[in-house]
Amino acid sequence: GNSVTQMEGPVTLSEEAFLTINCTYTATGYPSLFWYVQYPGEGLQLLLKATKADDKGSNKGFEATYRKETTSFHLEKGSVQVSDSAVYFCALSDRGNTPLVFGKGTRLSVIA
């Protein structure tokens, strides 16, 4: 079945540091890939997405590229801020109206 593996947290960075959160997936066919962010006490918000190979999703300085050859969708940001502290989930969906398959989440703490 489909699965998502993302790096274990927590990740603690200083403000303005470079961020990478690794995500790899296993799926049949060509899934769509997502990064969701969850701030403390809140629900999930879509951060960015990519629907086909070599697509790059980007939002709020975050970006991730759909790499079919390595089945990866790593999240990166060049300079993190304290306000980026949250839990980040990598997810996939192989077709419309099917539930997302989530990774376990990576907690990011950014300190000033």
Place this chain on the structure above:
Amino acid sequence: GAVVSQHPSWVICKSGTSVKIECRSLDFQATTMFWYRQFPKQSLMLMATSNEGSKATYEQGVEKDKFLINHASLTLSTLTVTSAHPEDSSFYICSASPDSGGHSSYNEQFFGPGTRLTVL
């Protein structure tokens, strides 16, 4: 963008009582909605797929008689936790995808803000 709401946002109840959580798609229709459960510091676990006009599909290990799902319309699904116990305390999140008529390959789901249930 599409908006999904949940009500209530938090609820505290006594053991043995039932709690109903509503999930609404505010500006789109959704034949299918999903219910997830999230334990502290853990990922989301799919509980069930809610289908308008038919019975919900439950994931293995989820008690269908305890977690009653009703998809009353194309914009509303409800999850009722019956005879709640402290171990049911959790964060419950719903999501929905806009109906696309089967022609879209775009699979984005929109999440509600979640409902925190505490059973005393």
